Amino acid sequence: MFGGGGGGLDPRKMEQMMKQMGIDVEDVDAEEVIIRTEEYDLVFDDAEVTKMDARGQETYQVIGSPEQVEAGTAGGDAGGADEDAGSAIPDEDVELVATRAGVSEDEARAALEDVDGDLAAAVEALE
Template sequence: MFGGGGGMNPRKMEQMMEQMGIDVEDVEAEEVIIRTDEFDLVFDDAEVTKMDARGQETYQIIGSPEQVESGAAGGSAAGDAGADEESGSAIPDDDIEIVATRTGVSEDEAREALEDNDGDLAAAVEALE
């Protein structure tokens, strides 16, 4: 795009990108997970850069990923923010409470039903009723 640019001054490159309407910013990422049908790629301590070129966002990940079994990394695709970290479960405590309250079973039974149904609330409730 910039004719090799390998020897270009980084400051000059930044000015050129700004003139072209490209904003670049570092993203403070703790972990990056790329899910495929066959496996997950997990980047710990990756350097992530976000480029916004007139509304089109592009992310660049620099690091060495670990390849793990599909679905084994992190929690659900929606994130792991509410996960029960003490038990190591990827099921959010709120989901466990909802299933336990709805079905009248213990939280352990609700957690097990959710894990058996990949975190699907409706399927877990149906399995317990």
């Protein structure tokens, strides 16, 4: 469809055409990319990330080979991580449930995990 054979379009020509169509492309200096699914996390170290903005619609392209790890375990030791990095329950929710139910934060976190983060259900289960 594009070009007349060989290796396709010259990258400079492609960039020029995209600009004419209102598409901006920029490289993102990513240190790590994590894609979380219900069953597992995909962790890309040193991935090449490109951001395309086509008239307000942003698209990210990730190039690299991911490592598949257990769901919710990726990125646990990043700066500012929660004390219990494997948990998806925010510390603020744990503190709120602990205060409302009059229990320790460990008990509150366990109750929240049992009810998939539902604050009201966790408080009710602890009372």
